[in-house]
Amino acid sequence: MAHHRSAAGRSGLSGRGVSRGLVGTLLAVVLAAALVVLWIQVGDRVDRQGDQAAATCVEGKTTVPVVADPDVAGALDEIAQDFAKTNPVVRDHCVTIAVRPGDAKITLDGLTGNWDAESLGAYPAAWVPQSSIWAAELTAAQPDLVDGDPDSLVSSPVVLAVAPRLATAFGDDLDWQQLPTLQQRNASLGAFGLGSWGSIRLAMPTGAQSDATALAAQAVAMQVTRTTGPLTEQDARSDRVSSSVEAMLDGAPRSPDGTPVGAAREMADAQNPATSAIHAVSITEQQLYQLTREDTMARLAEVVPGGPTPMADFPIIRLTGPRVATEQADAVAEFFRFVATPDELGKLTALGFRGDAPMPPATATVTFPVTANPMPNPETAAAVTINGLVYGWA
Known part of the structure; x- marks a missing residue:
């Protein structure tokens, strides 16, 4: 009589069985070997890329x-x-x-x-x-x-650094074109309830990194000429502009080191803001931030005068x-x-410049307000003319 093999007989492996542990070990060995090969290939590729770059x-x-x-x-x-x-x-x-x-x-x-x-x-x-x-x-x-x-590259608005009490007195009532009058008129701060302070005593530094001085003069020029677009050479050469810039320069208190930061530091260290030799200075917001970022209580305040805001645009x-x-x-x-x-x-x-990346947190002095009305750059000849008035360049 013929005999038929069972299913188990036809499949020896199934009949005898294989340890799952052995299969796992074999798979682990295969995987490890594959990883080693892959690592060698990646290393070779990096080496080749380095050689190619050098070549x-x-x-x-x-x-x-x-x-x-x-x-x-x-x-x-x-x-x-x-x-x-x-x-x-x-x-x-x-x-x-x-x-x-x-x-x-x-x-x-x-x-x-x-x-x-x-x-x-x-x-x-x-x-x-x-x-x-x-x-x-x-x-x-x-x-x-x-x-x-x-x-x-980045930008920073030009602002006025002043004592906190003066900033409170100004509120939203100060604009750039008022600066020449506030500089020259005796007890001019009386218009803001601080007659005992005298005039604004606006420093006009012309030393290193004093671009804020010339940029503030551009802002004044735009307002006194009622310019709505970029400042033109004709605007900059007008008598109103030259007399306004001269009024700001005439009798301006000196910065200790010829810089806006030096003037701001003198105000910050003053025992009595009312009698300080300097009451205000144009400065980039970034410079003011760096000077005061460690202050837990405000020694200075950031004032943004009305009108187009001049920008240090780097x-x-x-x-x-x-x-x-x-x-x-x-x-x-x-x-x-x-x-x-x-x-x-x-x-x-992170240093306090404006750009398409996160800004640092606001401080007791600098809050990084939105610049709603940035001033357009003047025509080349206009900027050169204002520079000549401010710095005395021929």
């Missing part, structure tokens, strides 16, 4: 100097180090961005005269001053050195000419695109 630097290494306002130079240098970690290659050059702080007037004089590398450092491929008053001066003097219209002036190599110009463009990414730009806005 593309056939023209060698290039340093790209950038001169910046001291208020932004430190953060820009930090961002430049982040940029270096991306191993940037431009036109077959491995590039390094070298940011250094520079005084705006000294930089302008060097660019429009004979650049002395020994005293000024390497000739820059880009310049980021505090405001466009310097872009106007450079464009007027040497237009062939400026590559296109400058873009704003223009990125891309330089051109025989002293700026093509790869340097291209590297500048790549670098500032990198700066504009949110994580990197945040390194600047």
Whole structure:
């Protein structure tokens, strides 16, 4: 008689069974081996990419100097180090961005005269001053050195730093065009209930990083000429503008160090605000924030006069000419695109600048109010004319 095998007989493995633990062990070994192979492949790929990047630097290494306002130079240098970690290659050059702080007037004089590398450092491929008053001066003097219209890196509104009691007295009743009269008229603060304080004693610093002084003068010029668009050269040359700026300058108290920050610090340290030698100074909001950010009680207040608000716009002036190599110009463009990414730009806005990244929390002095009516940049000739009135430049 024929005999039929059972199902178990046809499947020996099923009949005998296999340990689940053994199967798990085998799978773990296979998985570990796969991970090792994958890790080796990734390492090889990284090595190949590094070799490929090195191979593309056939023209060698290039340093790209950038001169910046001291208020932004430190953060820009930090961002430049982040940029270096991306191993940037431009036109077959491995590039390094070298940011250094520079005084705006000294930089302008060097660019429009004979650049002395020994005293000024390497000739820059880009310049980021505090405001466009310097872009106007450079464009007027040497237009062939400026590559296109400058873009704003970050911005900071120009405000008045005053004693808290004076800010309360002003309320919302102060505008820019009142400043010349408040400067010249005796006991002018009586109009705000503080006649014993005398006049406004508005400091007009003209030393380092004093762009706020010229920008405030532009705001006054716009209002006294009733200009609704950008300030024109004709506006700036009017008798009303020159007499208004002269009124603010005449008898203005001196800043201890010639800067807006020095004047604000003197007010903050005054024992009696009413008798302080300085009652007010135009200053960038960012400078005021840095000066007072550790204060738990306000020693100063931020006043935003009515009318268009002047802005320190920190223009990125891309330089051109025989002293700026093509790869340097291209590297500048790549670098500032990198700066504009949110994580990197945040390194600047954390210092109190305005930009498309989070701002620091409000302080006892600076609340970062919305700038509802930013002042447009004047025509180049108008800015140069106002600069001449404020700084006495020919």
